[in-house]
Amino acid sequence: MNVRELIADHGSPLWLADADLFSANLRAFESVWKGHWPQSRIAYSYKTNRLAWFLHRVERAGGSAEVVCLAEYELARRVVADPTRIVVDGPAKPEPLLTRAGADGALVIADSLAELERAAVAGVRRVGLRVAVNSFTGTPSRFGIPPAEILAAARAAAALGLSVRALSVHLVSTDFEATSGRVVVSWPRAPDEHAAAAALLARLASQLGLESHAIDEIDLGGGLPAASACAGHARAVTRALRDHGFSGGLLLEPGRAVAADAVDLALSVVAIKSLACGARCVICDAGTNFLPGALTGPPRLDVPGRRGPRSPALVTGPLCLNADVVHPCAQLPALEPGDLLLARAVGAYQQSASTEFGEARPRVLVSERGTWRPADDLHHRRQVERQAA
Ligand SMILES: Cc1ncc(COP(=O)(O)O)c(C=O)c1O
Structure with missing residues (x-):
């Protein structure tokens, strides 16, 4: 027709919506990254497009979900068989989201020290720490914890009974330029920007390792291009991880790369x-x-x-x-x-x-x-x- x-x-x-093209994008994206780093996994960014067909295709391909609100979490619970593979992100996680994620053992990426406390009270056990990096317009990130405070955050998490399993970053593709007051989109970010973020996280992971916080996964977020343009990113990122002594899992949260x-x-x-x-x-x-x-x-x-x-x-x-x-x-x-x-x-x-x-x-x-x-x-x-x- x-x-x-x-x-x-x-x-x-x-x-x-072409579900077959979405699946092909996902498979191709995963294959590029797995080719460079076999312990890569994908948590598709639900907020990009949460059409049920796409979400089921992710699950069928062995991927999981990156969610930022309770509505997305509920969707993920209907689709993702193993809730411990769900990644819960976002700057304002409501209490019921933390409680549900805690009961299911999902990985909660904490945005701040205060959120670590709320997560512990809600029964969360496995957390990641979002590391704040400046956006491409130079604006200081309002997401995450500054790199200089990550060690203190990991200590605070441990004191609250939380197990810090991942370090996370996301290079934003949409930003608000404070000087002009304009919303600007810049996607994808260049390979060396992602590599610099990977190097930062790997360095922090090895610092945390010295204090027995075993970081299983580095979560590089989204902002990555589609498979056809991704090889340079995968090469640069995985070289940075190796050069900084990281050998664990690599978590990727593509959105635009697979759905656009x-x-x-x-x-x-x-x-x-x-x-x-x-x-x-x-x-x-x-x-x-x-x-x-x-x-x-x-x-x-x-x-x-x-x-x-x-x-x-x-x-x-x-x-x-x-x-x-x-x-x-x-x-x-x-x-x-x-x-x-x-x-x-x-x-x-x-x-x-x-x-x-x-x-x-x-x-x-x-x-x-x-x-x-x-x-x-x-x-x-x-x-x-x-x-x-
Ligand atoms: C934490 C996080 N991960 C992944 C994504 C997906 O980003 P993109 O569509 O640029 O791949 C976003 C989008 O804002 C995000 O905030």
């Missing part, structure tokens, strides 16, 4: 007009309500089956807001109302961050072995869950 037929059957706009190109959004042209400045304005039925990432970087827009000369267009959404811009200057062919656009590779932080500001969220279709089905088809969903069990 082509996209036009899918839209005719299921309405516009429409999310199109697995989802497109099909949207339709509602109206076209010429603005006072002469610019062509193409008004569509989806905007920043469903593609909030367009506010920091426009998606690639394709017009399926349409050839011919292209010219610039301001592509806007349905909200009565001036900032509802999908693309400020897309090169598009001649269009008319009813034509279809495809916003490509919008699988990361778009569906999960979309809102119901305006119309209800679009339906989601999932493709497996070339067949598209609604994601809310419960019969199909149960089949997927049975296969994963």
